[in-house]
Amino acid sequence: MQIPAAFDYVRASSIDDALALLQQHGPESRVLAGGHSLLPMMKLRLARPEWLIDINELTELDYIRRDADVLRIGAMTRHTTLLESPDVGRLFPIVRDAEQVIADPVVRNRGTIGGSLCQADPAEDLSTVCKVLRAEAVIRGPNGERVLRMDEFHRGPYETALEQTELLCEVRLPVRQRSGSAYEKVERRVGDWAVAAAGAAVALAPDGTIEDAAVGLTAVGLEGTATEAETLLRGKRPAEELFAEAGRAAAAACDPVADQRGPVDYKRHLADELTRRVLRRACGRAGAEREG
């Protein structure tokens, strides 16, 4: 299939207008952001919305703002804007790492952070990034605003806590002292979806030990973060053997499936190796002195 089923189209002029249109057109309406996930799904007839509500004119959802110890990112912020933002690169190098390997410039110029998180594709890179950064999702609907943690927002593959009448408006990233983060992905060719990827964020205590750590994996069947790996990292001094232990724990926690991108053993090996690498880089970026 290359041609979507027939649909109607309307442009929202404000957030309130988009919310009113979602209510008016009901369950068969869908929001259109960058369209780089929704339109391919429509062409394959995996999605058959009767109404597309285009939110591309909502410039009020396209921003990156530092507000004390939080970085606020509007849902319509494009991948390219994230990639090129000096604030994002300095505070959250993991976002830049991931954006460099998401698709190609054509997709990055249109695709949005909101669309990426709402699509909830298990191979989607920014979902892992937002999980390990302990991001919050700000949602607006007919009953006002609510704020969810990422583990509450993502309910499983292609499933979020968003009601049909709600809009994801903002992603909040907490800024932490002495922190570092990193993302690394293995893909079959440049611009492809991940065979496997890993993301890590660490915050160091004043004595150089790891105060907090988060480890996430992409495309290998890990919901949430690798909690066992995180537990064994906390309170320890960054060291190669510690990263190896965390890598083994993350690999044991995931549940990859064999497909055209590779067999289970290979993907599990990647989960282990990529976890070690991102922990090493995240700790280095946080200014850690590494042992071993």
Ligand SMILES: Cc1cc2nc3c(=O)[nH]c(=O)nc-3n(C[C@H](O)[C@H](O)[C@H](O)COP(=O)(O)OP(=O)(O)OC[C@H]3O[C@@H](n4cnc5c(N)ncnc54)[C@H](O)[C@@H]3O)c2cc1C
């Ligand atoms: C060739 C190609 C390669 C790609 N490679 C990668 C890759 O390597 N890694 C990766 O992570 N991604 C990849 N992508 C996906 C890309 O990042 C998309 O931009 C992203 O998944 C969806 O963002 P979007 O803005 O295009 O959303 P859309 O396609 O417009 O929307 C996706 C879904 O989210 C809903 N939605 C969108 N915004 C909101 C909102 N604010 N509130 C409520 N619901 C909303 C829509 O209704 C729809 O259901 C690729 C895409 C293509 C076409």
